[in-house]
Amino acid sequence: MIKAFIFDLDGVITDTAHLHFKAWKWLASEKFGIVIDENMHEQLKGLSRMDSLEKILAIHHLNQKYTVKEKVELTTTKNLYYRKLISDITPRDILPGIVELLEEIKGSSYKLALASASKNAIAILKSLDLFQSFDFIADAAIVKKGKPAPDIYLLAAKGLSVAPENCIGIEDAVSGIQSIKHAHMFAVGVGDKRLLHEADYVVSKTEALTLPNMMQAWNNSLVKKKTD
Structure with missing residues (x-):
């Protein structure tokens, strides 16, 4: 029952998935100098913040470049940008x-x-x-x-x-x-x-x-x- x-x-x-993706695109460009496309948008849906970052880094062979602490800092930076984007959400x-x-x-x-x-x-x-x-x-x-x-x-x-x-x-x-x-x-x-x-x-x-x-x-x- x-x-x-x-x-x-x-x-x-x-x-807000498109806003998440917009924030990830910004981070990827600003911090890694890479461009992520719409195919990545679909792959990131439903994933946690850290899992999303790990996927982006792995695809571009960058996952060994950053320490755990640096990855946490990167996800925090992304989230701060994302929170600015969602600040205008209403019913x-x-x-x-x-x-x-x-x-x-x-x-x-x-x-x-x-x-x-x-x-x-x-x-x-x-x-x-x-x-x-x-x-x-x-x-x-x-x-x-x-x-x-x-x-x-x-x-x-x-x-x-x-x-x-x-x-x-x-x-x-x-x-x-x-x-x-x-x-x-x-x-x-x-x-x-x-x-x-x-x-x-x-x-x-x-x-x-x-x-x-x-x-x-x-x-x-x-x-x-x-x-x-």
Whole structure:
């Protein structure tokens, strides 16, 4: 029985992924003298700050050039730039259909949690005026492993006191879908069905995310399991 819904932030509730990428492009140019392209944008979605930096450095064969301390300083520099970019976020930046969906879920007595890789998640939710909508916010700073490991989704489920198999997770990134599946939850993807093929149910845009549709998809998965 489904008892809770666990949301990612970027690409599901609001879209700051392009701002993350803008900050990474700036850092790569300013500090490394390199240019990162749109292919990298997709690869960085859902990753933690440090994992994103490691990926950029590895692709350009720079991962051995910096100490752990220097890498921490680099991620801090990137985050300061990113925070300037998100300082103007308002409720107008909530993706279409999300306010109505959150209200519908809460009104149906399901629990709500956030499982974002962003350490700025709370600040962003407050800017969107959505902080009070969530029963629990999983802190990316305390999980041992970032997505695609299941840690942050398991932490969210634990924070809600709900078993993972009774949760539906919602993501827009491949690493996020993998995180949900590794946590043994029902995975809902928002975006390209071909890219998010590991999800149990995919919609192309947030407007198509509705409580009845997700519950129907979950019920269909149960029927399929019984007939397999």
